[in-house]
Amino acid sequence: MRFHPIQLAALCAIAFVGCKKDEVQVYQAPKDAAAPAPASAASPGPDAGAEAAGQRPPWTVPEGWTKKEASGMRIASYSVTAADGRAADVSVVPLGPAAGTELENVNRWRKELKLADITEADLAGQTQAVPIGSLPSKMYEMVSDTAVLDEKHKARTLAAVLSVSGTTVFFKMKGEDVLVAENKPKFLAWLKSVDTGEPSPSSAQAAAPAPSAAPPADMRGPVTPPASTGQPHWDVPAGWKPAAASTMRIASFVVGDGGDMSVVALGPAAGGTLANVNRWRGQLGLASVAEDALGTTEIDIAGGGKAVVADLTGEGSGAGKKMLAAIVSRPDRTWFYKLSGPAALVAKERENFIGFVRSVKY
Numbered sequence: 001m002r003f004h005p006i007q008l009a010a011l012c013a014i015a016f017v018g019c020k021k022d023e024v025q026v027y028q029a030p031k032d033a034a035a036p037a038p039a040s041a042a043s044p045g046p047d048a049g050a051e052a053a054g055q056r057p058p059w060t061v062p063e064g065w066t067k068k069e070a071s072g073m074r075i076a077s078y079s080v081t082a083a084d085g086r087a088a089d090v091s092v093v094p095l096g097p098a099a100g101t102e103l104e105n106v107n108r109w110r111k112e113l114k115l116a117d118i119t120e121a122d123l124a125g126q127t128q129a130v131p132i133g134s135l136p137s138k139m140y141e142m143v144s145d146t147a148v149l150d151e152k153h154k155a156r157t158l159a160a161v162l163s164v165s166g167t168t169v170f171f172k173m174k175g176e177d178v179l180v181a182e183n184k185p186k187f188l189a190w191l192k193s194v195d196t197g198e199p200s201p202s203s204a205q206a207a208a209p210a211p212s213a214a215p216p217a218d219m220r221g222p223v224t225p226p227a228s229t230g231q232p233h234w235d236v237p238a239g240w241k242p243a244a245a246s247t248m249r250i251a252s253f254v255v256g257d258g259g260d261m262s263v264v265a266l267g268p269a270a271g272g273t274l275a276n277v278n279r280w281r282g283q284l285g286l287a288s289v290a291e292d293a294l295g296t297t298e299i300d301i302a303g304g305g306k307a308v309v310a311d312l313t314g315e316g317s318g319a320g321k322k323m324l325a326a327i328v329s330r331p332d333r334t335w336f337y338k339l340s341g342p343a344a345l346v347a348k349e350r351e352n353f354i355g356f357v358r359s360v361k362y
Helices: 008-016 021-026 102-112 120-126 177-193 201-207 272-283 343-348 350-358
Strands: 066-068 076-081 087-095 127-132 135-143 155-164 167-176 240-243 249-255 259-266 297-300 306-313 321-329 334-342
Touching: 087 177, 102 120, 102 135, 102 155, 102 167, 120 127, 120 135, 127 155, 127 177, 135 177, 155 177, 167 177, 272 306, 272 321, 297 350, 306 350, 321 343, 321 350, 334 343, 334 350, 343 350
Parallel strands: none
Antiparallel strands: 066 076, 076 087, 087 167, 127 135, 135 155, 155 167, 240 249, 249 259, 259 334, 297 306, 306 321, 321 334
């Protein structure tokens, strides 16, 4: 089996947004992906955005948000309307390398509200740390000084940004000041619900082939993806069973009884070693630590360079669980290799995990 790099924006476009062929190319969807069927009208709630085929968007749509037809570069649109006619617009837009800098985007949003530009030094005061799915991200919030909506209402913008394998995805809500403020908790919950490709081991187990099924021949040894994908090659240990990749995952494997192995690629600015290791520590009930207490090690990889490896064993709410994670920083992407599951199983598979990471060639 061969894997293609999967970006969140591309998956969204293929899964549930009706768009034209050239729009799919903008979102860097795999070339062999079939064009989606036109989107149908949907009611608010978790099923909003679902097509007749029964597919759902990779997030939970808050109650009261109504799906709109996506247009232009949008891969999703929603509207929020108050009883008195006040409204807000919600959009998801993916952009490639020409997505602009953080400062350029913030000032562009400020211009929409007729606010003055800020400088690089002012950015920290405009930034809020928020999760998008399981990944750390940033959100910006700004309010107009004057009534810019029909000269009656002030306007407010919430904008969150996620970098995904060279694509920057913007989640944005803009509209009447009070209405947007009232919907901020829903906006944050929506961001948190985004499927960023880190399902629990149990869900990965369910997606795997039946235990009696042997792995396909080309998954038992070296995997050589098409050269055009820019994806690394690796050697898969015996007994690791391929599972369906989801959203941001390049590849998934089921390891033993309850072990989940994932390969994820993000943009160069993927949060850094400290932020990611502390995020994983939190998932295992461990407290955050400082840079000098990370306890990570480095290993050489076949394709040149090194991988930073974290070996974490859960405590408290994470008792009985263990995680092995490796970070490989490349000029164009940051690669994450992660094995998680029951502590005894993951400890037993440590040598296989290290061998898998060592075998990677870019």
